[in-house]
Amino acid sequence: MCYFQPVTWKEFASLHPFIPNNQALGYLRMFHELEKDLCEITGFDKISFQPNSGAQGEYAGLRVIMAYLQAMGETHRKVCLIPTSAHGTNPASAQLCGMKIQGIDVDKNGAVCMKQLKENVEKHKDTLACLMITYPSTYGVFDSTIREICDMIHHFGGQVYMDGANMNAQVGICRPGDFGADVSHLNLHKTFCIPHGGGGPGMGPIGVKAHLAPYLPSHPVIQPYGMESPDSKSFGVISASPYGSSAILPISWSYIKMMGPAGLRQASEMAILNANYMSRRLDGYYKTLYKNDHGFVAHEFIIDCREFKKTANVEVVDIAKRLQDYGFHAPTTSWPVVGTLMVEPTESEHKDELDRFCDALIAIRYEIKQIEEGKIDKKINPLKMAPHCQQDVIVGNWDRPYDKVTAVYPAAFVIPSTKFWPTVGRIDDIYGDQNLVCSCPPMSTYESPFIEEPVVEERSIAV
Numbered sequence: 218m219c220y221f222q223p224v225t226w227k228e229f230a231s232l233h234p235f236i237p238n239n240q241a242l243g244y245l246r247m248f249h250e251l252e253k254d255l256c257e258i259t260g261f262d263k264i265s266f267q268p269n270s271g272a273q274g275e276y277a278g279l280r281v282i283m284a285y286l287q288a289m290g291e292t293h294r295k296v297c298l299i300p301t302s303a304h305g306t307n308p309a310s311a312q313l314c315g316m317k318i319q320g321i322d323v324d325k326n327g328a329v330c331m332k333q334l335k336e337n338v339e340k341h342k343d344t345l346a347c348l349m350i351t352y353p354s355t356y357g358v359f360d361s362t363i364r365e366i367c368d369m370i371h372h373f374g375g376q377v378y379m380d381g382a383n384m385n386a387q388v389g390i391c392r393p394g395d396f397g398a399d400v401s402h403l404n405l406h407k408t409f410c411i412p413h414g415g416g417g418p419g420m421g422p423i424g425v426k427a428h429l430a431p432y433l434p435s436h437p438v439i440q441p442y443g444m445e446s447p448d449s450k451s452f453g454v455i456s457a458s459p460y461g462s463s464a465i466l467p468i469s470w471s472y473i474k475m476m477g478p479a480g481l482r483q484a485s486e487m488a489i490l491n492a493n494y495m496s497r498r499l500d501g502y503y504k505t506l507y508k509n510d511h512g513f514v515a516h517e518f519i520i521d522c523r524e525f526k527k528t529a530n531v532e533v534v535d536i537a538k539r540l541q542d543y544g545f546h547a548p549t550t551s552w553p554v555v556g557t558l559m560v561e562p563t564e565s566e567h568k569d570e571l572d573r574f575c576d577a578l579i580a581i582r583y584e585i586k587q588i589e590e591g592k593i594d595k596k597i598n599p600l601k602m603a604p605h606c607q608q609d610v611i612v613g614n615w616d617r618p619y620d621k622v623t624a625v626y627p628a629a630f631v632i633p634s635t636k637f638w639p640t641v642g643r644i645d646d647i648y649g650d651q652n653l654v655c656s657c658p659p660m661s662t663y664e665s666p667f668i669e670e671p672v673v674e675e676r677s678i679a680v
């Protein structure tokens with residue numbers, strides 16, 4: 218089966234990462250074309266394909282900034298301003314680079330607080346290295362002052378690192394290189410179609426403006442093309458291979474070619490439209506935490522579930538687990554704001570699917586309401602007991618104050634032929650995280666080569 222997947226063809230898959238550039242002319246051509254397309258999409262001048270993930274791109278990008286500042290004789294610039302709406306990897310990367318992190322608050326709409334930003338830029342004007350900003354932010358907000366923000370940083374001698382993980386809301390519409398970013402990573406495994414379920418592999422190339430290009434990652438074995446010049450001032454190496462996980466780049470290359478400029482723009486527009494559609498449909502049931510003054514969100518939005526703790530003793534985890542009974546894997550839970558759900562529909566789901574998901578959340582809101590009104594028990598209810606697996610309803614006596622149908626077929630669209638059955642019931646996540654259990658066979662299994670059938674102790678717990 219896999220034989221038919223072009224990315225597994227030996228011409229793509231069997232090249233050694235250290236193959237000399239002149240023996241990999243096909244790859245080289247693909248790098249050039251992909252670089253050209255990504256530069257066109259982002260407004261940058263040069264791309265490095267070396268970082269293997271978004272976080273590694275951040276680290277590489279910050280190192281590029283540091284190398285640039287060093288070359289300018291400004292090594293004392295160490296302060297990195299980061300709005301609180303940033304992804305957690307941002308402060309982690311800045312810390313790894315040895316920068317001094319200064320957080321910047323957001324306002325009631327979730328946008329960067331301009332007053333506080335200005336105060337901090339002025340306070341640190343002699344030591345300002347950069348701003349790390351995610352646009353649109355992880356709060357699902359397009360900062361309308363983004364140009365002003367970038368100008369301010371430049372005015373005070375800093376560089377702008379734009380976290381480009383949310384390019385899904387910009388491709389074909391606007392370009393970071395145009396509104397002031399100096400360097401940015403792209404998550405090819407998010408925006409450009411590389412599947413990344415189960416943790417990889419990913420690709421987090423960085424794009425830079427021309428003044429930063431000489432400082433991009435190099436490699437001791439194979440100099441990435443364009444970095445061969447003797448005046449290259451590269452900060453060094455970021456990955457074991459010169460072009461990262463280049464074997465998956467054909468996916469992004471093909472995606473861009475097949476979508477074309479109009480298709481790419483349409484994908485961004487659909488992603489934004491879908492998020493706004495869902496935010497509106499859920500209005501009145503759930504509060505969208507951050508919206509702009511016109512009531513719009515970017516390509517993702519956060520719904521606030523914190524009040525239900527007070528009104529019904531329901532926590533966000535109960536909603537997440539209950540969604541399984543409706544056939545959905547929960548969206549991002551308690552991140553980037555604790556007690557909330559962050560919904561990012563993207564462009565790729567059908568409207569029926571978006572509606573089913575909204576219907577499930579609305580039905581769950583109705584269940585919460587029944588708890589609020591005292592119509593169902595505060596402790597033993599479909600939310601607190603979720604998810605419900607087959608064993609719950611088949612084995613033993615059903616002694617709960619709600620019926621089995623409510624438990625496992627909670628909505629009209631949950632039907633036997635397509636029902637998704639969770640395999641395990643409610644687990645205490647925190648307990649599990651804090652009490653790790655080794656599920657390998659015990660040492661005794663290996664003691665004697667004459668043991669015919671190793672006795673494996675059942676010590677694993679399902680997580």
Ligand SMILES: *Cc1c(COP(=O)(O)O)cnc(C)c1O
Pocket residue numbers: 270271272273304306351355380382383404419421
């Ligand atoms: C996903 C993401 C990252 C990190 O990317 P990885 O490839 O997971 O390392 C950084 N910033 C934002 C905003 C993201 O969404």
